[in-house]
Amino acid sequence: MLNLVHLKVLAAVARHGSVTGAAKELHYSQPSVSHHLSRLEAATGVRLVQRVGRGIRLTPEGRLLANRAAEILGRVDAATTELAAQVGLQSGRVRLAANASTLSTIVPRAALSLAQAYPGLELSLFERHPVEALEMLRLGEIDVALVFRHADDPIGDEEFRLLHIGNDSIYLISQRPNDTLANHRHSAWIGGCDRCQAELNAVCQHHGFTPRIASHSDDMVVVQAFVAAGIGVSTLPGYALQAHRHPGIHATELTGFERQIHAATYGDPPDPPAVAAVLAALAEAASQCREANDRVADLDKQT
Structure with missing residues (x-):
């Protein structure tokens, strides 16, 4: 089962092209970002990132999932905002x-x-x-x-x-x-x-x-x-x-x-x-x- 936090990490890695950039954006530690990526790979059963020199890049499967993750997270954020505005503090x-x-x-x-x-x-x-x-x-x-x-x-x-x-x-x-x-x-x-x-x-x-x-x-x-x-x-x-x-x-x-x-x-x-x-x-x-x-x-x- 896919986890929203794991998807958020993957989307951030895709945007920045690095674990370091994703960690800074999310205010996570680098080991925490790597841990979330590993858990996501285990959940999907496919390799999502690969090492290139000192950096990383997404595999084709990783790029596909990252694009879908961005869509999913955007819809969740929109729904959360709409619900908060509807319910407020009542x-x-x-x-x-x-x-x-x-x-x-x-x-x-x-x-x-x-x-x-x-x-x-x-x-x-x-x-x-x-x-x-x-x-x-x-x-x-x-x-x-x-x-x-x-x-x-x-x-x-x-x-x-x-x-x-x-x-x-x-x-x-x-x-x-x-x-x-x-x-x-x-x-x-x-x-x-x-x-x-x-x-x-x-x-x-x-x-x-x-x-x-x-x-x-x-x-x-x-x-x-x-x-x-x-x-x-x-x-x-x-x-x-x-x-x-x-x-x-x-x-x-x-x-x-x-x-x-x-x-x-x-x-x-x-x-x-x-x-x-x-x-x-x-x-x-x-x-x-x-x-x-x-x-x-x-x-x-x-x-």
Whole structure:
């Protein structure tokens, strides 16, 4: 069975006469383009491209299919545009996955504004860590993944399109106000998921030590309860503290360590109208949450 993505890759290779040109147009990696071509050859049972020196050219069968692919893709694009114009935002469903801290802060604000502006739009939500959310996006199980990363942390796949909607500060969570990491070189620490623990390790190692992980929890409520009980110390993002704040803990902002929050989509632009509306609502909600995030440290100073 022919796949539209594979046909799109073949049509791009035909237009540019090279894998490199097709990769640039589609914002794919070169290995990804070659992979799609191989899958298409396997599906059709014929050779579609052949190497010529350092480049490639289409076989007669490849040229035939590329011409038909251009026609098919043009008709699909036209049908999509016509349908979007007909349906608009009166109905539709957008599936979104996010981790707990953003799912309990940014997403509810966005959902409220969407419900007011587009009452016919259905928003389906899933709690997932970034790696899982991106895999769901790749498989077509969701339409938008709300993920976090750091400036030097590659997303891992050029086929994702990222909309940077804001940053999230990281805080030291302990029983003392205005605390420092230096006070906890020998303390017991509470670790979380692999991604969060890597973040914790990076923060501590930047200050010259490796944290001794004595307890583990992915739940921001449990982590704060552990800290309040004296079981250990930990780090949490500001959005987690917005979602839940235990009265027995103090939060000290760690400057220079911010998460970047991105709304990820998959495939070529433009986004369907419903997805575009969700992205706009997420960006606006993130801006509002950022203002609340700035008050997290101020709240700690008042306690």
